[in-house]
Amino acid sequence: MDFTSVFGDFTAMAPLIILLVGALLLPAVQFIGKRPTATWAVALLFTAVSLIVNMMMLTDGTSYTTLDMYTYVAFTGIMVLLFQVVLFLAILVSNSSVETTRLHVGAYYALLVGATTGMMFVAGSNDLLTIFVGVELTSISSYAMVSMKRKDPRAAEAGVKYVIIGGLSTALTIYGISMVYGLTGTTSLSAMSTLVLDMNWMMAVALVCMIAGYGFKIAAVPFHMWAPDVYEGASSPVSLFLATGSKKMGLSVFIQVFLVTFIAGSVLGAEATEGLQYLFAIIAALTMTVGNIVAIAQTNIKRMLAYSSVAQAGYILIIMAVASEYAVSAGLFHMFTHVFMKGGAFLVVGALICAGIGEKISDYRGLAKRSPFMAAAMMLFLFSLAGIPPLAGFTSKFFLFSSAIGGVDGVTSQWVWLAFIAILNSAISLYYYARVVKAMYVEKGSSDEKIVVPKAFTVAIAICVLFVIVLGVYPQLIFDYCELAAAAIF
Amino acid sequence: MIPIEYFLILGAILFAIGAYGVLTKSNAIVVLMCIELMLNAANINFVAFGAFNDDIIGQAFVVMTISVAAAEVAVGIAILLNAYKMRKTTDLDDAELTSMRW
Numbered sequence: 001m002d003f004t005s006v007f008g009d010f011t012a013m014a015p016l017i018i019l020l021v022g023a024l025l026l027p028a029v030q031f032i033g034k035r036p037t038a039t040w041a042v043a044l045l046f047t048a049v050s051l052i053v054n055m056m057m058l059t060d061g062t063s064y065t066t067l068d069m070y071t072y073v074a075f076t077g078i079m080v081l082l083f084q085v086v087l088f089l090a091i092l093v094s095n096s097s098v099e100t101t102r103l104h105v106g107a108y109y110a111l112l113v114g115a116t117t118g119m120m121f122v123a124g125s126n127d128l129l130t131i132f133v134g135v136e137l138t139s140i141s142s143y144a145m146v147s148m149k150r151k152d153p154r155a156a157e158a159g160v161k162y163v164i165i166g167g168l169s170t171a172l173t174i175y176g177i178s179m180v181y182g183l184t185g186t187t188s189l190s191a192m193s194t195l196v197l198d199m200n201w202m203m204a205v206a207l208v209c210m211i212a213g214y215g216f217k218i219a220a221v222p223f224h225m226w227a228p229d230v231y232e233g234a235s236s237p238v239s240l241f242l243a244t245g246s247k248k249m250g251l252s253v254f255i256q257v258f259l260v261t262f263i264a265g266s267v268l269g270a271e272a273t274e275g276l277q278y279l280f281a282i283i284a285a286l287t288m289t290v291g292n293i294v295a296i297a298q299t300n301i302k303r304m305l306a307y308s309s310v311a312q313a314g315y316i317l318i319i320m321a322v323a324s325e326y327a328v329s330a331g332l333f334h335m336f337t338h339v340f341m342k343g344g345a346f347l348v349v350g351a352l353i354c355a356g357i358g359e360k361i362s363d364y365r366g367l368a369k370r371s372p373f374m375a376a377a378m379m380l381f382l383f384s385l386a387g388i389p390p391l392a393g394f395t396s397k398f399f400l401f402s403s404a405i406g407g408v409d410g411v412t413s414q415w416v417w418l419a420f421i422a423i424l425n426s427a428i429s430l431y432y433y434a435r436v437v438k439a440m441y442v443e444k445g446s447s448d449e450k451i452v453v454p455k456a457f458t459v460a461i462a463i464c465v466l467f468v469i470v471l472g473v474y475p476q477l478i479f480d481y482c483e484l485a486a487a488a489i490f
Numbered sequence: 491m492i493p494i495e496y497f498l499i500l501g502a503i504l505f506a507i508g509a510y511g512v513l514t515k516s517n518a519i520v521v522l523m524c525i526e527l528m529l530n531a532a533n534i535n536f537v538a539f540g541a542f543n544d545d546i547i548g549q550a551f552v553v554m555t556i557s558v559a560a561a562e563v564a565v566g567i568a569i570l571l572n573a574y575k576m577r578k579t580t581d582l583d584d585a586e587l588t589s590m591r592w
Contacts, residue, residue: 129547129550129551129554132551132555132558133554133558136558136561136562139562140558140561140565143562143565143566143569144565144568144569147569147572147573153573153576153577156569156572156573156576156577157573157577159569159572159573160518160569160570160573160582161591163565163566163570164512164521164522164525164566164582166562167522167525167562167566168512168525168528170525170529170558171505171508171525171528171529171531171532172528174529174532174555175501175505175531175532175535177532177551178501178532178533178535178536178539178551181535181536181539181547181548182538182539182543185539185543185545186545186547187547187551
């Protein structure tokens, strides 16, 4: 179907425009109707329409451009699809969760939808200005959503922490961008990749500021300390949204700005580009190691999942060092499987909170008897995160690590050590995932009473389980599109 | 014409003062003010580069930064008010309460 007759020059932004209209309408819907379920249904409807439009544009394969600043190519399509899936899961469970606000329902859904619009805006941006505005739209909406949890001082504190860290990262980024602008005289990424610049102290300051600023957004070590507190303080649907959606936005910026423009475009000359690759390799190795090792000591399951999320970002950062087309498609595929496995794990935590079970790992004792479905789903998600075949996490990690090993043309790449560290880390992570499984299946709980969780949670968890299994045995479903996406930008 | 180095040094000094404040001050409102200082340091850079390169994008960027900074502070103060209701203080690292810094 052709959308140009409806959206004209703005066809590239069609999925965004639909969501933006939704974000503006939702508070009004709540104000007039005063029924949270109706508002929820409208939010879900807008997400579904936007999802369908994007699927049509993605399978159609045409690329569009709006004003030289926003381009819709396969890469944009696949990232937008990812954000829409995250949004769909987060909205689906928000109405039945006991943690989400009951006072500001309209604002809550509007912020959720608005934040996703920001992410989608970033995914297609071809200019540092639009990337900056999109990132801020997402960040500022997220600050408010984190503090919107009901009656919990932890949420209020996490909100303040998130605002301050977020503000610091914004300031660092914008200072870095101003330096890059001074050196290149442009903010357009495509114009920048045609230049050849010297590596001087000013460029170094600019790159360090930008990597630190966006590093905060993806919670890369050493900029990760906010993530556990914020994911713990926020309500589970918002934690899911931040851990799977917001983090992917940061990674999308890393791919667009640093990987495609600076490393692949070789703006800085061969020597400095290799230095940049080594810097990212070190950040990736540190991020996965610190994330996994600190996760072992956690007793709160949300904090444990947050640290494991830090580690997963480290795995994806491998692609920044390897910088090949295959690596990018593997990274995109891992982002997708991460949505279903980490999102699913957060959904199980949220569902159990609704059923009155706490966030401590010790609260999960004997869960297999009390709710066989929840325990089985949690086990699947955790084993998938650890990378056990035939689940989705194994397939995506296999692609990702094999891209670092290389060997396609008989030559082993220089990043084998990075793959080695990553595999070692996967083994470490199995320890703390298995601990939760042990608590659920082996240890005896204090009660054998059956628990009931809201239906929306069951549906959302079932969707995640389905995709974790399907993507494990039939990765081509998404991987084909990831390859197209990597070919489109690389 | 004033040499561009003067603008860049002013920007760098502002940025350093802001960063120092964010890292050391304990009052959340002062920390938000310091973040503003850091953002304005970048704005000075943008305006200076825009004027010296004879390019309009620099000034357009500043308008965006100013509006983003305003939105961020508005949301930040509201969140701070929410936290103040529960903690009765805007101190980030109060000895008796959990730290809100990092």
